[in-house]
Amino acid sequence: MALQPRAGNDALNVNPNMFNYYRSSDINITTHGSDWYWAVTAVMAAATIAFIATSFTVSRERRIFHYITAAITMTATIAYFTMASNLGYTPIAVEFQRSSPKVAGITREIFYVRYIDWFVTTPLLLLDLLLTAGMPWPTILYTIFLDEVMVITGLVGALVASSYKWGYFVIAMLALMGIAYNVVIVGLAHSRALGSTVNRTFMICGVWTIFLWFVYPIAWGLSEGGNIIAPDSEAVFYGVLDILAKPVFGAMLIIGHRNIDPATLGLHVRDYQTPPYNNAHANGRHIGSETEKDGVPAHNNHGVLQGSGSDANATTGIVGTHANQSAVGQTV
Known part of the structure; x- marks a missing residue:
């Protein structure tokens, strides 16, 4: 006797064991869409060159955010070059067949290279943001x-x-909400502790990014999801979002970091010309007078800052770190 599927479970009927590998797609970009993708490619490439060029205006110890941001736009340049060339896609049967001639057909081209781009660039965007807030690595x-x-x-x-x-x-939306919570709620709490300059930069870039990221699902629902807008319109929608979320975001971040010392964020990058940290640094001690950097006061204790103590708000010998963090901070 053949086994019958459980009542109510129609997964095997909705998704049968049939594979249709379509040789072509019916709903595709036109020359206008390709032209737009080439234009975005040029914007991403120009931004990459600009971010790399501006990195030479600062010391090597301060270039980490230039490099991360340049990597974002460089990856996007490759992705948009691929889409402009009408490559990196696969035809997928649409769930909703529309009568409009712009989206009429059985299959639609889905640019999987776009998701490869996001798989690489969105973690780098978050790294830019969360390092700016001085958030812990976990x-x-x-x-x-x-x-x-x-x-x-x-x-x-x-x-x-x-x-x-x-x-x-x-599932993707639930993950996005978790990201938004860590950026907007947890991230802002960390950035406030590092002074007004850090907090202002993080707040501007963080709110900008999260707002844009909540618009992406709308583009997905209108294109890959619902087959409502034409691939050319999809190209413009995603392209504008990517320009705002990558080159524009990167410019705001780099400008904001002009007056932020990476050590304030717990980032200690040593150039080859800089001697290694000695035991005094490792123990959280620093000799010097009382100063204030980026809104974070360094308290004078007869010229010696101690990295230990019972006060939970006491600063360590490294500017910008807190008593609940290690004295050395986040080493890159």
């Missing part, structure tokens, strides 16, 4: 994990032809 790594979940489930949903794609969409 929180940074967990937030990046949520981001990878969001990107991967978005890709899987785009490649699914049935209504099950919306299940992946919901």
